[in-house]
Amino acid sequence: MAINADASTSRPQRRRATFWDALDERLGLSALSYPVPAHANTISYLLGGITLFGFIVLFVTGVLLAQFYNPNPASAHDSVVYLITRAPFGDFIRSLHFWTANLVVVTALLHLTRVFATGSYKRPREINWLIGLGLLALTLAFVFTGTVLKWDQEGVEALAHNREMGELLGLWGMWFTSEFTRSVPILTRLYIGHVTLLPAALTFLVIAHLYLIKQLGISPRAAEQATSGPPASGPGVSRFSVHLRKMTGYGLLLLALAGTLALFWPAALGQAGVAGAEVTKPPWMFLPFYPLEDVFGIQGLLLSSIALFVLLALVPFVDRSPWLSPRQRRWIILAGAILLLALIVLAGYAWLSRPVPHLME
Numbered sequence: 053m054a055i056n057a058d059a060s061t062s063r064p065q066r067r068r069a070t071f072w073d074a075l076d077e078r079l080g081l082s083a084l085s086y087p088v089p090a091h092a093n094t095i096s097y098l099l100g101g102i103t104l105f106g107f108i109v110l111f112v113t114g115v116l117l118a119q120f121y122n123p124n125p126a127s128a129h130d131s132v133v134y135l136i137t138r139a140p141f142g143d144f145i146r147s148l149h150f151w152t153a154n155l156v157v158v159t160a161l162l163h164l165t166r167v168f169a170t171g172s173y174k175r176p177r178e179i180n181w182l183i184g185l186g187l188l189a190l191t192l193a194f195v196f197t198g199t200v201l202k203w204d205q206e207g208v209e210a211l212a213h214n215r216e217m218g219e220l221l222g223l224w225g226m227w228f229t230s231e232f233t234r235s236v237p238i239l240t241r242l243y244i245g246h247v248t249l250l251p252a253a254l255t256f257l258v259i260a261h262l263y264l265i266k267q268l269g270i271s272p273r274a275a276e277q278a279t280s281g282p283p284a285s286g287p288g289v290s291r292f293s294v295h296l297r298k299m300t301g302y303g304l305l306l307l308a309l310a311g312t313l314a315l316f317w318p319a320a321l322g323q324a325g326v327a328g329a330e331v332t333k334p335p336w337m338f339l340p341f342y343p344l345e346d347v348f349g350i351q352g353l354l355l356s357s358i359a360l361f362v363l364l365a366l367v368p369f370v371d372r373s374p375w376l377s378p379r380q381r382r383w384i385i386l387a388g389a390i391l392l393l394a395l396i397v398l399a400g401y402a403w404l405s406r407p408v409p410h411l412m413e
């Protein structure tokens with residue numbers, strides 16, 4: 053929004069206004085001040101933006117880490133040790149990357165829960181729900197490949213799971229096995245996935261996600277919903293520029309939290325991994341699948357994760373009523389709550405149990 057520089061304003065204010073006007077004239081920034089509903093600027097509707105801010109932190113810290121990391125299996129673990137012990141601020145940057153990744157998974161899951169609870173996946177936002185699921189899958193793929201890269205025992209075991217799942221998928225899973233090519237080690241290919249393929253796919257889906265939010269507007273609150281018809285966008289009494297400012301503010305808080313965690317609890321690194329041994333458990337976001345792997349083996353892991361995503365993908369297509377209020381959507385809310393409880397119980401069980409060998413190798 054342009055600021056008027058009249059006689060009642062001070063000189064620094066006038067200078068700021070002139071600077072802003074000059075910038076606005078060239079970049080058209082005031083176009084970002086379009087109306088949005090007031091509820092779009094509450095914390096629960098900012099979780100997607102906070103997640104996006106987290107991804108920017110991950111990108112910057114990731115580029116710094118890449119200057120010291122060597123994706124060759126013979127040197128990978130040593131290069132992480134070098135990064136922690138010798139590279140300037142290496143330990144802190146690595147820990148900041150680690151903690152931000154964990155927090156981004158938390159904010160993405162909270163964002164999904166908000167979208168689910170407010171029925172924001174309903175017509176006309178079904179495709180954006182599916183794009184969101186794609187973003188969640190990519191986020192988990194980032195965590196998975198990142199775990200392998202450190203090449204300690206946890207990383208070597210994660211890679212062994214990756215290979216066995218690839219073999220189970222046959223031709224479809226060929227890329228995930230060592231047989232795909234003999235010229236580049238699978239660790240190097242997963243690194244390439246972590247730093248090029250996944251960021252490219254993420255950027256593409258984020259652009260599609262944001263485009264649809266701009267086109268469709270943010271979903272209304274149940275209380276504002278008309279008595280019938282598909283959920284439309286609420287009235288715009290706030291501004292998108294306020295949304296951006298709040299998103300940056302909460303994003304900086306996320307950064308401060310990750311920075312504090314990084315200072316007091318640096319990211320762990322185990323001994324160089326030994327192939328064939330199975331003594332670790334997966335990172336917390338994969339824990340719900342661990343007991344299923346205990347019972348059904350690697351197939352259990354693969355099928356349960358596919359089943360979870362299929363169930364989530366079906367949500368907008370089975371809950372087709374126009375109602376947003378949880379009271380008018382009792383059965384889907386109940387189904388969501390049961391699923392969440394089951395995932396928490398499975399994760400709790402896995403957390404308390406001892407590591408069990410699952411792999412065939």
Ligand code: HEM
Pocket residue numbers: 096097098099100101102103104160163164167172173177180181182183184185187188191258261265269270271
């Ligand atoms: C993981 C990365 C993700 C990012 C960076 C992201 C980003 C965003 C942003 C910035 C918004 C605007 C409103 C808000 O912040 O609440 C939004 C809305 C939305 N997101 Fe996401 N999102 C992600 C994941 C997901 C997931 C996992 C889902 C669900 C499966 C999802 C579904 C949606 C839908 C349906 C909307 C429209 C909500 C409405 O109109 O109220 N997103 N997302």
